[in-house]
Amino acid sequence: MKPTSILNLLYPLPESAASEDFQTLLTRPGLRIERIVSDGQVSPPGFWYEQAEDEWLLLLAGQAVLEYEDGQQVALVMGDTLLIPAACRHRVVFTAPRSVWLAVFCTAEVAAAR
Amino acid sequence: MKPTSILNLLYPLPESAASEDFQTLLTRPGLRIERIVSDGQVSPPGFWYEQAEDEWLLLLAGQAVLEYEDGQQVALVMGDTLLIPAACRHRVVFTAPRSVWLAVFCTAEVAAAR
Numbered sequence: 204m205k206p207t208s209i210l211n212l213l214y215p216l217p218e219s220a221a222s223e224d225f226q227t228l229l230t231r232p233g234l235r236i237e238r239i240v241s242d243g244q245v246s247p248p249g250f251w252y253e254q255a256e257d258e259w260l261l262l263l264a265g266q267a268v269l270e271y272e273d274g275q276q277v278a279l280v281m282g283d284t285l286l287i288p289a290a291c292r293h294r295v296v297f298t299a300p301r302s303v304w305l306a307v308f309c310t311a312e313v314a315a316a317r
Numbered sequence: 318m319k320p321t322s323i324l325n326l327l328y329p330l331p332e333s334a335a336s337e338d339f340q341t342l343l344t345r346p347g348l349r350i351e352r353i354v355s356d357g358q359v360s361p362p363g364f365w366y367e368q369a370e371d372e373w374l375l376l377l378a379g380q381a382v383l384e385y386e387d388g389q390q391v392a393l394v395m396g397d398t399l400l401i402p403a404a405c406r407h408r409v410v411f412t413a414p415r416s417v418w419l420a421v422f423c424t425a426e427v428a429a430a431r
Binding site for chain 2: 213293
């Protein structure tokens with residue numbers, strides 16, 4: 204098999220928009236890699252992400268603040284990574300314009316097969 | 318489960334060194350995410366990577382040039398991504414100082430289970 208063509212995650216970015224932009228970059232059984240472009244969007248009041256998959260996050264550009272259910276907030280800058288385990292409730296309380304995330308989702312099934 | 322602490326992939330970088338620096342960031346069955354810091358290193362003459370895993374590459378900082386067996390060379394800049402399928406022979410012919418890669422390796426076993 205041949206290598207794929209090159210795709211740049213930072214240029215061009217989608218036009219500024221009212222909603223976040225999601226692009227799936229790679230899928231495998233139990234694995235999905237996405238680029239997410241946030242343009243100031245935050246989670247709606249009272250909304251919590253509570254996912255069946257582990258989510259490994261890398262902030263490629265911009266700034267963001269996440270909040271956990273215990274009230275802890277963590278600020279992220281370019282290059283920051285963290286793992287949000289499945290079922291860990293979290294929300295997004297700040298994103299700078301043109302913030303770019305890389306998100307790697309791993310299903311619980313894959314983790315259980317270890 | 319709690320989210321992990323934040324780890325930044327760009328700062329601090331390891332001291333300039335004679336060999337590349339490899340750091341495993343996440344492992345799951347059939348999945349491994351690594352940070353690789355290249356500091357001008359290239360593949361030795363005549364050496365080809367020929368891997369059992371698919372490798373999804375993202376250049377986070379710096380510049381690099383890859384070469385394939387048919388002689389094609391591809392230049393990568395910050396934000397560039399590509400997928401090098403398992404068994405696709407390739408080598409690194411240029412890296413700028415302090416180049417930082419994110420490499421996601423997916424085993425053929427996982428791909429076959431699709």
